[in-house]
Amino acid sequence: MKKIALNVLEGVTRKVNIDKAMESGNVGLIVFTGSNVSLKERLMELKELKNKSVMFSLGFSFMASRLLDLEYIIDELDPIEVYREEDMLRLEEIVNRYQYIIGPNITVNTLSKVALGIVDSFIPALIWTYLYNGRKVYLDFHSTKSYMGSPLENKIMEGIIDKYIAILKSMGAIEVIKGSYSEIFNGKVDEFTGRELSKEGYSMKKVITEKDIQNIPRGKKIILPKGTIVTPLAKDTAKLMGIVFEIEK
Numbered sequence: 001m002k003k004i005a006l007n008v009l010e011g012v013t014r015k016v017n018i019d020k021a022m023e024s025g026n027v028g029l030i031v032f033t034g035s036n037v038s039l040k041e042r043l044m045e046l047k048e049l050k051n052k053s054v055m056f057s058l059g060f061s062f063m064a065s066r067l068l069d070l071e072y073i074i075d076e077l078d079p080i081e082v083y084r085e086e087d088m089l090r091l092e093e094i095v096n097r098y099q100y101i102i103g104p105n106i107t108v109n110t111l112s113k114v115a116l117g118i119v120d121s122f123i124p125a126l127i128w129t130y131l132y133n134g135r136k137v138y139l140d141f142h143s144t145k146s147y148m149g150s151p152l153e154n155k156i157m158e159g160i161i162d163k164y165i166a167i168l169k170s171m172g173a174i175e176v177i178k179g180s181y182s183e184i185f186n187g188k189v190d191e192f193t194g195r196e197l198s199k200e201g202y203s204m205k206k207v208i209t210e211k212d213i214q215n216i217p218r219g220k221k222i223i224l225p226k227g228t229i230v231t232p233l234a235k236d237t238a239k240l241m242g243i244v245f246e247i248e249k
Contacts, residue, residue, distance in 0.1 A: 027055050027056055027057070027080065027097075027098055027099065028054075028056040028057075028098055028099060028100040028101065028102055029056060029057050029058070029059055029083075029094065029098040029100070029101050029102075029126070030046060030056050030057070030058050030059070030077070030079075030101075030102045030103075030104065031058075031059040031060075031061070031101055031102070031103050031123050031126060031127070032058065032059070032060050032061065032064040032068060032073065032103075032104070032105055032123075033061045033063065033064050033103070033105055033106060033107045033109070033110045033123055034061060034062075034063030034064050034066070034067045034068070034107055034109075035105040035106075035107045035143040035146075036067065036068060036105070037105065037142065037143035037146045037149075038105075038142060038143065038178070039068070039104070039105055041178065042104035042105060042140065042178075042181070043073065043076050043077070043104075045104075045178075045179070045181035045182065046077060046102070046104065046181060047076055047077060048181070048182055049181060049182060049184075050077060050078065052182070055080060056077075056079060056080065056098075056102070057079045057080045057081040057082065057083065057097075057098065058073065058074065058077060058079040058081075058082050058083065059082075059083040059084075059087070059094075059122065059123065059126065060082070060083070060084050060085070061085060061110070061121065061122055061123040062085040062121065062122070063107075063109075064123075065084055065085065070082075083122075084122070085121065085122045087122065088121070088122040088125055091125060091126065091129060094126065095126070095129050095130065095133070095135075099135065099136065100130075100135060100136035100137065100138065101126060101127060101130050101135075101136070101137045101138065102138045102139075102176070102181075102184070103123075103127065103137070103138065103139040103140060104140045104181075105140065105142075105143045106139050106140060106141055106143060106144060107143060107144065108144050108147075108161060108164075110123055110124050110127070111141070111144050111161065111164045111165065111168065112164055114127050114128050114131070114168060114171075115163075115164040115167040115168055127139075127173075131168075131171045131172050131173060134172065136174065137172065137173045137174065138173075138174050138175075138176045138184055139168065139173050139174070139175060139176065140175070140176050140177065140178075141165050141175060142177070142178065144161050144165070145158070145161065159210070159233070162210060162211065162214060162237075163210075163237065165214060166210075166213065166214060166237045166240060166241060167240065169214070169241060170240055170241045170242070207228070207229045207230075207231065208224070208228060208229070208230045208231065208234050208245075209231050209233070209234050210231065210233040210234045210236075210237045212234065213234050213237040213238050213241065213243065214237075216238075216241070216243050219241070219242040219243070220243055220244075221243075221244045221245075221246060222243065222244070222245050222246070223246050223247075223248055224245055224246070224247055224248065225247075225248050226247060226248055228247065230245055
C-alpha cells in the first residue's frame with residue numbers, strides 16, 4: 001500500500017510539474033532523425049538537462065523509428081510525449097505547444113530538405129516551420145559529416161554540406177556542438193554558432209575560407225587586417241549570411 005501511495009504521489013507531482021512547465025512555455029521538443037553517430041554521447045548530454053529539471057517531448061522521423069532503439073531513448077529521457085511521422089498532421093498543435101527544438105543527430109537528408117524548402121516529411125517540416133516563425137532551433141550538425149560509420153573524405157561533398165549548413169544558419173538555426181548542450185539554457189551558447197566567437201579570432205588570419213564563415217554569426221561586421229585574402233567561396237557564403245568584411249585602414 002505504501003508503494004502504491006508513493007507511485008500515485010510521484011505521478012501527481014510529475015503532472016503538476018508538467019502543467020507548470022507547459023504554462024511557462026519552457027518545454028522543448030527533441031527531434032531525432034535516422035543517424036546513430038555519437039548518439040549515446042548526445043543522449044548523455046540531454047539526460048543532464050533532464051537532471052536539471054528541463055522538460056521536453058520527443059519526435060522521431062520515419063527512419064529514426066526504424067533505425068534507432070526508440071525504447072532505449074525514451075527510457076533514458078523520460079519524455080512528456082512522443083511524436084512520430086504520422087503526427088505531421090498535428091504540426092500546428094505541436095508548434096504551438098513547444099517553444100524550441102533541439103536536433104542532436106541531424107542527417108544530410110534532413111539538412112538538405114530544409115535548406116531547399118522540401119517539407120514533405122515530419123522533421124524537416126517541423127524545423128522549417130519553427131525557423132519560418134522565428135522560433136529557436138538548436139541543431140547539432142556532427143552526424144552530417146559521417147556516413148555509414150565512416151567520416152567524410154570527399155571535399156566536394158563536404159563543400160555542399162557546409163553550404164547547406166550555412167543556409168540553415170542564415171535562416172536562424174543555432175548550432176550546438178558536443179559538450180555545449182547544457183549551455184543552451186544558461187545563456188552561454190552563441191545565438192547563431194553554438195560556440196563563443198573571439199573578437200580577435202581573425203586578427204592573425206591571412207586567408208579566410210568558407211569554413212571560417214561557418215563560425216561567424218549572420219549579419220556580423222568583421223574587420224580584417226590589410227593583406228587578408230577572402231576566398232571566392234567564403235565571399236559567396238558571407239553574402240548569403242549577411243556578413244560584411246571591412247579591411248583595416
